[in-house]
Amino acid sequence: xxxxxxxxxxxxxxxxxxxxxxxxxxxxxxxxxxxxxxxxxxxxxxxxxxxxxxxxxxxxxxxxxxxxxxxxxxxxxxxxxxxxxxxxxxxxxxxxxxxxxxxxxxxxxxxxxxxxxxxxxxxxxxxxxxxxxxxxxxxxxxxxxxxxxxxx
Numbered sequence: 001x002x003x004x005x006x007x008x009x010x011x012x013x014x015x016x017x018x019x020x021x022x023x024x025x026x027x028x029x030x031x032x033x034x035x036x037x038x039x040x041x042x043x044x045x046x047x048x049x050x051x052x053x054x055x056x057x058x059x060x061x062x063x064x065x066x067x068x069x070x071x072x073x074x075x076x077x078x079x080x081x082x083x084x085x086x087x088x089x090x091x092x093x094x095x096x097x098x099x100x101x102x103x104x105x106x107x108x109x110x111x112x113x114x115x116x117x118x119x120x121x122x123x124x125x126x127x128x129x130x131x132x133x134x135x136x137x138x139x140x141x142x143x144x145x146x147x148x149x150x151x152x
Contacts, residue, residue, distance in 0.1 A: 007029075020089070031056060032047075035056055039052075051131070051135070054095070058134075058135055058138075060090055061090055062140075065083075065087070067083050068084060071083065094136075097136060098133065103138075107145045107146050110128045110132070116150060117150070119147060119151060122143075122146055126142070
């Protein structure tokens with residue numbers, strides 16, 4: 001479904017002659033193709049699942065945010081603005097992001113479900129969060145929240 005949405009958006013951007021959106025959507029599709037190829041096996045030629053696509057897109061946003069910081073340090077506002085525009089296009093395809101209260105509630109729920117009591121249990125909690133909320137939360141912030149709860 002998300003693949004179809006991306007292809008439809010690319011066609012729409014072509015019709016509208018929106019070069020910025022078109023370029024970003026092509027970047028997403030190229031990255032998706034790379035991920036699909038890397039996931040291929042001898043027996044399976046299927047593409048990756050929706051949750052993997054959402055995680056991939058979250059990673060693309062993270063990369064762009066890191067680039068924005070570097071560009072702003074280097075006084076390259078033009079490049080930072082380009083990265084921000086790409087983030088806006090990528091976010092159009094992601095589900096609504098969870099707010100801090102929802103992330104905190106999800107973290108508490110995942111900790112309780114996993115029976116986590118120490119930081120050593122953090123991997124299981126993060127795996128549960130990733131499986132359930134792919135594309136809906138910033139996992140760097142969620143990781144910090146899990147660590148804070150587990151360390152007391």
